[in-house]
Amino acid sequence: MGTPLTGSSVASTYTGLLKNTDNSTVGATLKAISDGSGNDSALQISSVAVNTTNDFSVATNKLTVAAASGNTAIAGTLGVTGATSLSSLATSGAATIGGALNVTGAITLTGNLTVPGNLAVTGTSTLTGNTAVTGTLGVTGASTLASVGVTGNTTLTGDLAANGNTTLGNAGTDTLTLNSDNITVPNLTPVVVDFTADNVLIKDATDNKVRLVAGTYFTPQVKQTIYKDSTASGSPFVATNVGSGTEITVLTTSITPRYTSSTVLVSIVINYSNQQYANYGVFRITRNNIPIGDNNVGTDLFGIAPFPGIANTSNVSLSTQFIQILDSPASTSAVTYRIHFYYARTYIPSMWLNKSYYDVTSGQSEAASRVSSSMTLQEYFA
Numbered sequence: 001m002g003t004p005l006t007g008s009s010v011a012s013t014y015t016g017l018l019k020n021t022d023n024s025t026v027g028a029t030l031k032a033i034s035d036g037s038g039n040d041s042a043l044q045i046s047s048v049a050v051n052t053t054n055d056f057s058v059a060t061n062k063l064t065v066a067a068a069s070g071n072t073a074i075a076g077t078l079g080v081t082g083a084t085s086l087s088s089l090a091t092s093g094a095a096t097i098g099g100a101l102n103v104t105g106a107i108t109l110t111g112n113l114t115v116p117g118n119l120a121v122t123g124t125s126t127l128t129g130n131t132a133v134t135g136t137l138g139v140t141g142a143s144t145l146a147s148v149g150v151t152g153n154t155t156l157t158g159d160l161a162a163n164g165n166t167t168l169g170n171a172g173t174d175t176l177t178l179n180s181d182n183i184t185v186p187n188l189t190p191v192v193v194d195f196t197a198d199n200v201l202i203k204d205a206t207d208n209k210v211r212l213v214a215g216t217y218f219t220p221q222v223k224q225t226i227y228k229d230s231t232a233s234g235s236p237f238v239a240t241n242v243g244s245g246t247e248i249t250v251l252t253t254s255i256t257p258r259y260t261s262s263t264v265l266v267s268i269v270i271n272y273s274n275q276q277y278a279n280y281g282v283f284r285i286t287r288n289n290i291p292i293g294d295n296n297v298g299t300d301l302f303g304i305a306p307f308p309g310i311a312n313t314s315n316v317s318l319s320t321q322f323i324q325i326l327d328s329p330a331s332t333s334a335v336t337y338r339i340h341f342y343y344a345r346t347y348i349p350s351m352w353l354n355k356s357y358y359d360v361t362s363g364q365s366e367a368a369s370r371v372s373s374s375m376t377l378q379e380y381f382a
Helices: 010-016 357-362
Strands: 018-020 031-035 040-045 050-052 056-058 063-065 072-074 199-203 210-214 222-227 253-255 263-273 281-287 290-292 319-327 335-343 350-353 373-380
Touching: 222 253, 253 373, 263 281, 263 335, 263 357, 281 319, 335 373
Parallel strands: none
Antiparallel strands: 018 031, 031 040, 040 050, 056 063, 063 072, 199 210, 222 373, 253 335, 263 319, 263 350, 263 373, 281 290, 281 335
């Protein structure tokens, strides 16, 4: 509490009284407040304004305004109920804005920005530092992102356009799910596929995962045995009725299917001649010594194809039998296909491969054809 003027004369106290610097009344013009001795203070007043020419403070440090720079420090909470226009805002501590914050100019944030509620950005924003969004980020317009790091789940309900390099996942255990049934890749450049070195992507029917498969698994296998020689004189293939008959060993061929669902097309071309007992034999095919494709109805002389012989008067001629069957071995182990020469009852036919009977007995190759026979196996994927 100050010293009262009670009992004091004007002559003894006027120096401590406050007045306008020119001893006039208060008007519209700011005038310094001075004491009775004419010493001006930093405070100026008028009928319309109050001013201070030096720093301004409330309770020492609760509110300070620096006269030289205009910097203002508020030690407590600043409550603003109306619109506020800030050309520049710097906060050294936490700032809480309970209502809407509208910024029409540029904002530079050198520290962390935490937005517990929704953040709506209607203009262009440039984020050069790390930005973490713990809530929902809604973008209604176009967005240009030089780099995006998302540690949590992200849902995009609109179109996503990525014009630069895009990396999805950083580990082999990451999951990428594409629910669309309309996936287009319009700009792929055609290349020549090297199935011996390249790989192929396929969708697994069980778990719908994309698998990497070696291109060699999509290359059909073809195995062939071709016999270019001919049986010597006096050594024909003679039919038997034991088991599946006499094996024509020079045409036996093996293949190892890649899948149990694969089928194998067996194609056999036999060029031969015979000397007697035409039409008393048949050809049989076995897979791992099990007959396949036989007709076994009504007679004991059955097989997959007949043995159409050549009459005795045609000793310079050759006969050809083409046999084909699509087999299902249901195995991924090696399977062996054989062609057999079979007869029944009394008559036993014989044959020579790749040259005529006349050529066999007389060696007259210039008078008859010499050819070749073959067995070809082709694998087909189911």
